[in-house]
Amino acid sequence: xxxxxxxxxxxxxxxxxxxxxxxxxxxxxxxxxxxxxxxxxxxxxxxxxxxxxxxxxxxxxxxxxxxxxxxxxxxxxxxxxxx
Amino acid sequence: xxxxxxxxxxxxxxxxxxxxxxxxxxxxxxxxxxxxxxxxxxxxxxxxxxxxxxxxxxxxxxxxxxxxxxxxxxxxxxxxxxxxxxxxxxxxxxxxxxxxxxxxxxxxxxxxxxxxxxxxxxxxxxxxxxxxxxxxxxxxxxxxxxxxxxxxxxxxxxxxxxxxxxxxxxxxxxxxxxxxxxxxxxxxxxxxxxxxxxxxxxxxxxxxxxxxxxxxxxxxxxxxxxxxxxxxxxxxxxxxxxxxxxxxxxxxxxxxxxxxxxxxxxxxxxxxxxxxxxxxxxxxxxxxxxxxxxxxxxxxxxxxxxxxxxxxxxxxxxxxxxxxxxxxxxxxxxxxxxxxxxxxxxxxxxxx
Numbered sequence: 315x316x317x318x319x320x321x322x323x324x325x326x327x328x329x330x331x332x333x334x335x336x337x338x339x340x341x342x343x344x345x346x347x348x349x350x351x352x353x354x355x356x357x358x359x360x361x362x363x364x365x366x367x368x369x370x371x372x373x374x375x376x377x378x379x380x381x382x383x384x385x386x387x388x389x390x391x392x393x394x395x396x397x
Numbered sequence: 398x399x400x401x402x403x404x405x406x407x408x409x410x411x412x413x414x415x416x417x418x419x420x421x422x423x424x425x426x427x428x429x430x431x432x433x434x435x436x437x438x439x440x441x442x443x444x445x446x447x448x449x450x451x452x453x454x455x456x457x458x459x460x461x462x463x464x465x466x467x468x469x470x471x472x473x474x475x476x477x478x479x480x481x482x483x484x485x486x487x488x489x490x491x492x493x494x495x496x497x498x499x500x501x502x503x504x505x506x507x508x509x510x511x512x513x514x515x516x517x518x519x520x521x522x523x524x525x526x527x528x529x530x531x532x533x534x535x536x537x538x539x540x541x542x543x544x545x546x547x548x549x550x551x552x553x554x555x556x557x558x559x560x561x562x563x564x565x566x567x568x569x570x571x572x573x574x575x576x577x578x579x580x581x582x583x584x585x586x587x588x589x590x591x592x593x594x595x596x597x598x599x600x601x602x603x604x605x606x607x608x609x610x611x612x613x614x615x616x617x618x619x620x621x622x623x624x625x626x627x628x629x630x631x632x633x634x635x636x637x638x639x640x641x642x643x644x645x646x647x648x649x650x651x652x653x654x655x656x657x658x659x660x661x662x663x664x665x666x667x668x669x670x671x672x673x674x675x676x677x678x679x680x681x682x683x684x685x686x687x688x689x690x691x692x693x694x695x696x697x698x699x700x701x702x703x704x705x706x707x708x709x710x711x712x713x714x715x716x717x718x719x720x721x722x723x724x725x726x727x728x729x730x731x732x733x734x735x736x737x738x739x740x741x742x743x744x745x746x747x748x749x
Contacts (some may be wrong), residue, residue, distance in 0.1 A: 315486040315516045315517055317509075317513060317517050319517040320517045321510070321513055322515045322695070323516065324510060324512050324513055324516075326676035344543075344657065347549075349555070350468060350551065350554060350555065352401055352402055352551075352554065352707075353401075353402055353551060354401075355402075355403035356401055356403070356551075357401075357402065357403045357404065359404035359405075360402040360403055360404045360549070360551070362404070363404045363549055364549060364552075366542075366545075366546035367546035367547045367549070367552055368630040369546075370483075370542070370543060370546050370547075373548070375555075384569050386554040386555050386557070387555075387557050388557070388620055389557035389559055389560075389670065389673075390557070391559065391648060391651055391666070391668050392650030392651035393649060393650075393651050393653075393668070393672070393711040394711060394728075394731065
């Protein structure tokens with residue numbers, strides 16, 4: 315890998331994670347309450363624990379916040395898909 | 398189960414498990430570092446620590462991958478399965494420690510960004526002696542980070558169990574690249590090839606266990622349930638099901654679990670809503686179907702978790718005719734109550 319490409323890779327990854335952290339903190343302490351009623355009563359250590367995941371998956375969560383989802387999605391299995 | 402999220406749903410068993418895990422990891426690190434420094438006069442504390450953390454992470458990862466098939470082959474391993482997430486997070490922390498110390502030791506002393514230095518080190522992909530094995534380690538660490546960061550039940554609900562499981566199946570490619578990372582790193586160091594041989598043996602053990610358990614499971618799904626009148630499926634004789642336990646069968650593309658309890662028969666989808674655990678391998682506890690993986694519970698007649706919990710699984714209409722259990726292959730909506738079939742319609746109900 316060339317130094318230029320490696321530098322771009324590091325900067326882009328760092329930028330993504332920095333944006334993610336900027337989203338994850340308010341998400342964990344406020345926004346998550348809108349997406350999942352079970353999370354609304356979550357403890358403070360739980361909120362701290364979801365920050366790393368929210369930092370990594372922030373585009374998915376941001377999409378759900380903007381869509382104003384109020385419940386987690388329902389899973390799809392063979393038996394649920396038939397209905 | 399919990400009506401609201403906590404960081405960890407601690408109980409006595411988890412305290413004991415985590416205490417034993419921490420003691421084992423610290424004991425392993427102490428022993429590894431002592432032996433490394435004692436046997437190799439050129440070894441430094443930093444190098445021994447880096448190797449100890451890395452090898453400890455790989456040993457734990459091997460155990461984690463062996464636990465699943467072992468629990469399927471022998472139920473005595475189920476408690477390890479119950480706490481596998483704690484093993485996973487401990488393994489990630491060891492791997493992170495290994496990577497952090499390695500980057501500091503080998504890439505942070507110059508004027509180039511350490512990660513850029515790691516990525517731009519002399520790379521020759523055609524020669525095992527100079528192959529950049531660090532790249533494999535980095536790829537494995539990224540996958541482990543994603544898995545550790547999404548290990549909480551909140552992520553199961555947010556991503557849904559099938560997607561979450563798909564994400565966590567990345568542990569297999571992670572294992573492959575990490576075995577490559579350690580094997581190449583070991584081969585590029587002077588000394589006997591013992592670590593590489595041990596590594597190959599442990600990888601073969603994991604592969605063998607996975608294949609054997611998969612082969613056993615496939616046998617279950619191949620057992621054909623016969624189709625009776627009106628498309629209902631004859632699963633088994635009621636007498637073949639032990640009290641408080643289930644018989645599984647493949648129906649409509651997924652397994653069902655037919656439970657016998659208190660003289661009655663109920664049928665639900667075999668897939669737990671939590672982590673898609675096999676409900677049919679669980680048992681009735683306090684009147685509820687109890688998942689063997691993490692103890693999630695469902696009422697057998699409705700597939701609903703008892704209040705205040707909200708999980709629901711599909712149910713199936715069921716009949717018992719002359720002692721034989723018949724199931725309608727069309728699943729009901731999750732949480733739909735179905736009248737249990739009586740094993741002896743004229744006889745008294747038996748309490749568990």
